[in-house]
Amino acid sequence: MMMSLEIQKLSASMTGILKISAIELKKSRKKYSKVSFLAIILISLISISLLYFAVSSGIKSDSYLYEVSGVQIDDYRFVTVEKNPDIYVTAYRNGYKAIVTGSDKSLAAADELRKIIRQNHEIELYQKFGTEAFPVFVKAEFLEREVKLQHLNNSRFSIPQIERKASEIQSIESGVSKSDKSYRNDKSDNPAKIISESLKGSFDLPIKQKSGYTTPSDFNPQSLLGKMFLAFFFIIPSYFTIQLFSASFLEDKTLRRLDVLLSTPLKPVEIYLGKMLPYLAFSVFLILSTSLILNESLLALLFILPFILFAFSLQTYIVLLSRSYKEMTFLIMVSSFIITAYLFIPAIFSGTIPVSKISPITNMLSLFETGRFDLNGYILSTSQFYILFAILSFTSLKTMNPEVMHSSAGIERKILASLQRWIKRPVDCLLASILAIPFVFIVEFMLISVIFSMPPQYSIPVFILAISLVEELFKTSIVYSAYKNSGKIILSSFLTALGFFVGEKILTVIEIGRNYMNFLLAGYLLLPLVLHVISLLVFALLVERKGYCFAFGFAVVVHFIYDYGILLILGGAGL
Amino acid sequence: MKDLRDSKDSRDSRDLSNYRRIIAIALKDLRSMLKERTFVSVILLLVFVASFASVLTFGLLVLYNPTYLNILFENELKVGVAGDAPVLQSFFDGKHYFSIEDALYDFYSGKIDVVLWLPKENLTSGANYVKVFLPRDEVKSVQASIVIKKKLLEYQDCLRKVRKMPVGGDLRIYTADYERLEIPEGVSMVFKFIYVVLIPLMMITTAVIASGLFIDLITEERETGTIDLLIAACKKEEIISGKILASILLPVILTPIWLLLLIMNGVEIHNFFAVLSISYSFSFFMISISALIVTFFKDRERSQLVFSLVTVGLMPILFIHPFMPSPLITRLSAGSEFGAELTPLYFIISLILLYSSKKVVKI
Numbered sequence: 001m002m003m004s005l006e007i008q009k010l011s012a013s014m015t016g017i018l019k020i021s022a023i024e025l026k027k028s029r030k031k032y033s034k035v036s037f038l039a040i041i042l043i044s045l046i047s048i049s050l051l052y053f054a055v056s057s058g059i060k061s062d063s064y065l066y067e068v069s070g071v072q073i074d075d076y077r078f079v080t081v082e083k084n085p086d087i088y089v090t091a092y093r094n095g096y097k098a099i100v101t102g103s104d105k106s107l108a109a110a111d112e113l114r115k116i117i118r119q120n121h122e123i124e125l126y127q128k129f130g131t132e133a134f135p136v137f138v139k140a141e142f143l144e145r146e147v148k149l150q151h152l153n154n155s156r157f158s159i160p161q162i163e164r165k166a167s168e169i170q171s172i173e174s175g176v177s178k179s180d181k182s183y184r185n186d187k188s189d190n191p192a193k194i195i196s197e198s199l200k201g202s203f204d205l206p207i208k209q210k211s212g213y214t215t216p217s218d219f220n221p222q223s224l225l226g227k228m229f230l231a232f233f234f235i236i237p238s239y240f241t242i243q244l245f246s247a248s249f250l251e252d253k254t255l256r257r258l259d260v261l262l263s264t265p266l267k268p269v270e271i272y273l274g275k276m277l278p279y280l281a282f283s284v285f286l287i288l289s290t291s292l293i294l295n296e297s298l299l300a301l302l303f304i305l306p307f308i309l310f311a312f313s314l315q316t317y318i319v320l321l322s323r324s325y326k327e328m329t330f331l332i333m334v335s336s337f338i339i340t341a342y343l344f345i346p347a348i349f350s351g352t353i354p355v356s357k358i359s360p361i362t363n364m365l366s367l368f369e370t371g372r373f374d375l376n377g378y379i380l381s382t383s384q385f386y387i388l389f390a391i392l393s394f395t396s397l398k399t400m401n402p403e404v405m406h407s408s409a410g411i412e413r414k415i416l417a418s419l420q421r422w423i424k425r426p427v428d429c430l431l432a433s434i435l436a437i438p439f440v441f442i443v444e445f446m447l448i449s450v451i452f453s454m455p456p457q458y459s460i461p462v463f464i465l466a467i468s469l470v471e472e473l474f475k476t477s478i479v480y481s482a483y484k485n486s487g488k489i490i491l492s493s494f495l496t497a498l499g500f501f502v503g504e505k506i507l508t509v510i511e512i513g514r515n516y517m518n519f520l521l522a523g524y525l526l527l528p529l530v531l532h533v534i535s536l537l538v539f540a541l542l543v544e545r546k547g548y549c550f551a552f553g554f555a556v557v558v559h560f561i562y563d564y565g566i567l568l569i570l571g572g573a574g575l
Numbered sequence: 576m577k578d579l580r581d582s583k584d585s586r587d588s589r590d591l592s593n594y595r596r597i598i599a600i601a602l603k604d605l606r607s608m609l610k611e612r613t614f615v616s617v618i619l620l621l622v623f624v625a626s627f628a629s630v631l632t633f634g635l636l637v638l639y640n641p642t643y644l645n646i647l648f649e650n651e652l653k654v655g656v657a658g659d660a661p662v663l664q665s666f667f668d669g670k671h672y673f674s675i676e677d678a679l680y681d682f683y684s685g686k687i688d689v690v691l692w693l694p695k696e697n698l699t700s701g702a703n704y705v706k707v708f709l710p711r712d713e714v715k716s717v718q719a720s721i722v723i724k725k726k727l728l729e730y731q732d733c734l735r736k737v738r739k740m741p742v743g744g745d746l747r748i749y750t751a752d753y754e755r756l757e758i759p760e761g762v763s764m765v766f767k768f769i770y771v772v773l774i775p776l777m778m779i780t781t782a783v784i785a786s787g788l789f790i791d792l793i794t795e796e797r798e799t800g801t802i803d804l805l806i807a808a809c810k811k812e813e814i815i816s817g818k819i820l821a822s823i824l825l826p827v828i829l830t831p832i833w834l835l836l837l838i839m840n841g842v843e844i845h846n847f848f849a850v851l852s853i854s855y856s857f858s859f860f861m862i863s864i865s866a867l868i869v870t871f872f873k874d875r876e877r878s879q880l881v882f883s884l885v886t887v888g889l890m891p892i893l894f895i896h897p898f899m900p901s902p903l904i905t906r907l908s909a910g911s912e913f914g915a916e917l918t919p920l921y922f923i924i925s926l927i928l929l930y931s932s933k934k935v936v937k938i
Contacts, residue, residue, distance in 0.1 A: 098749065
């Protein structure tokens with residue numbers, strides 16, 4: 001009986017979702033008349049053709065960049081001038097001599113010229129001696145070995161691991177015997193082909209990874225960068241669909257159509273999913289089409305979909321918070337840029353550092369490269385996006401209220417208002433602070449990426465200050481929301497501190513999280529809990545008398561002093 | 576005569592009030608942007624674009640030119656050479672193994688970081704196929720690849736000498752005082768990142784922001800119905816001019832800001848005003864395109880979609896020819912004058928396009 005009631009409810013919800021989807025499609029059909037649809041298709045085709053033309057013509061943004069005199073350089077980057085050259089070049093017996101002015105540009109010109117001269121010499125040798133001019137070919141093979149991390153940079157191999165490896169080495173030995181055969185087969189790789197590829201591609205960025213043998217000058221570290229462009233083709237088309245969704249959603253909000261829908265018996269979740277469904281379906285279609293066009297695995301969908309869902313939910317939240325078109329456009333621009341960067345930055349370091357596996361792009365490209373589906377890698381890289389999608393969708397549904405979404409208050413007040421819609425009791429703080437961890441992780445990861453390009457003497461204090469700001473912002477927002485609803489600030493503070501601590505400990509279960517938490521000094525037993533409790537108690541004591549901003553500022557100062565102090569103590573102890 | 580003077584005076588005062596209304600509309604939009612802290616979002620976006628680009632370059636440098644960053648730990652790297660290859664082995668200080676099995680055992684035990692395997696060395700003729708076993712997902716692997724590449728290049732030169740091939744391909748670099756100078760590999764990469772990637776990227780981002788803003792300013796008034804109120808008080812042309820003015824003020828303010836930020840970060844910007852002019856020209860050109868789009872597609876949803884599609888197609892084109900805005904701003908900011916004469920021409924064309932778009936846009 002209960003079961004059939006549940007089924008009836010579910011079927012009613014599905015009907016509601018499909019109804020909203022049908023309305024959305026009807027609205028789009030009205031908007032996209034035949035003429036405008038054809039115009040958009042035509043513009044898309046022209047854009048793709050231009051893109052193809054540009055890529056096939058070659059990017060030459062550094063044309064005529066370096067000014068040279070003396071010898072004429074036959075290369076598009078160099079232009080001969082009579083006065084004030086960056087570099088003066090003369091020929092001598094074994095090559096060339098260059099006089100530089102000492103400016104960055106002249107040094108860069110010398111660096112480029114050096115590569116050109118080497119390249120020309122290789123071509124000359126090949127023309128004169130054929131394949132004999134290339135006596136060495138090299139091929140890399142990457143083997144997995146377990147590393148036990150004790151401290152940040154101190155890696156050791158454990159004794160039990162070696163013992164366990166002994167049996168594996170036996171199998172590798174037999175594998176090597178087999179590979180001895182493949183070694184001989186490998187040698188049948190046509191040297192002339194390898195050399196011509198090497199000479200042809202020497203001026204390209206070193207992003208291509210050849211599967212077979214290469215010349216030593218073509219030998220580069222393991223990387224999936226060469227395939228990174230593929231990932232863009234999977235993501236970018238879906239961005240257009242998400243853009244359409246957010247624009248349509250904003251229009252509905254601005255013209256109060258959303259208010260009308262909310263006043264019907266339809267639930268907010270049905271409206272939200274119904275509006276998203278057509279765009280999501282189109283995104284899925286685009287991803288699958290890209291897989292087929294690029295002749296890659298259809299499993300790519302599994303890696304891209306969680307990120308697309310997250311992007312949908314983030315844009316929904318931004319639409320609900322924005323007060324105008326301009327505000328939404330810029331917030332979406334900033335957030336899209338940050339999340340795209342978060343998706344791609346770890347993949348740049350693929351194959352070199354374990355943290356690269358946090359990106360679904362790394363795992364997807366690895367699937368393309370090896371054909372193997374790594375379930376652990378998949379769960380690790382995508383679960384964060386599924387969680388973020390769930391949290392943002394839930395918060396958006398709570399924000400789908402005329403009082404909040406049409407308020408003229410600033411964005412920060414609207415975020416607090418949206419949190420207050422569901423963080424009502426002190427016990428909610430516990431869950432909210434655990435759920436805040438993926439957001440904090442993303443923001444802090446991006447901060448590390450941005451700050452680590454600063455000079456080292458500034459980067460550590462700036463980084464600790466940024467970490468303090470981010471963590472206190474999330475924690476105090478949660479406490480403040482519960483306090484506004486329940487008035488119990490001390491209990492809310494304590495439970496938020498505990499939740500944050502538990503969230504951090506959950507993160508340490510996975511190895512990447514463990515490295516990250518060590519880096520953030522959060523891995524030391526109960527010390528982080530002490531920090532969270534102290535900073536939030538300071539906030540709790542001040543917020544009533546001095547207001548949110550003052551109390552937040554003070555909590556940040558306490559957090560910063562604590563982290564910096566611990567760092568100095570650990571540094572002094574040589575840890 | 577008096578009538579003529581009166582009519583001129585009244586025309587002048589009409590023009591003045593026209594300009595006042597245009598400025599008032601632009602200020603209204605700018606005030607709302609300040610209130611909504613749109614400028615803060617824009618500056619944040621520019622900072623993130625710059626940071627992301629620098630992370631990308633840093634990543635490429637770490638991976639491919641660690642010598643430049645002095646993070647090559649050649650002495651810390653333990654290399655094992657397996658097989659009958661005495662000359663190859665002489666290039667590495669590491670341990671020699673007769674069998675690949677022993678070498679791999681030490682590799683898995685962590686005693687060595689990398690194994691080179693050449694079963695039989697061919698010195699005087701024929702090719703040597705070297706197989707390199709590296710640890711997966713370890714930074715050591717990157718370091719090892721760099722060291723091995725360097726050593727194998729030396730090994731290749733050595734074998735070429737043995738095979739009596741001519742030496743060449745050398746570039747000796749000297750200072751102006753004729754002192755020998757050693758410059759690390761990868762210097763050009765950092766230089767090119769700043770001038771070939773970052774500066775054009777900032778120019779493009781600024782233009783895209785300004786054009787996106789123009790679309791929003793027009794469509795928001797249209798879709799919320801406030802355009803009717805504005806039409807009651809001003810002429811349509813004044814409204815459009817006000818919106819264009821608000822949109823062009825954004826790049827006019829932002830471009831010198833990011834250029835000054837670059838200068839404060841130690842980046843030398845040559846031909847400051849020419850660089851400013853190219854960036855302005857490109858922003859004005861993009862605003863004209865967005866004006867055309869918003870006229871044909873009316874609502875925000877379709878206009879922003881088409882604008883994004885046009886931007887995706889247009890951006891790579893900016894990089895393919897030496898006289899396109901991107902290579903031009905690269906050269907001018909880096910201090911090369913080639914093609915500098917095009918700068919005023921671009922500025923004039925962009926102003927004409929902007930003026931024409933005032934006539935084209937319909938609200």
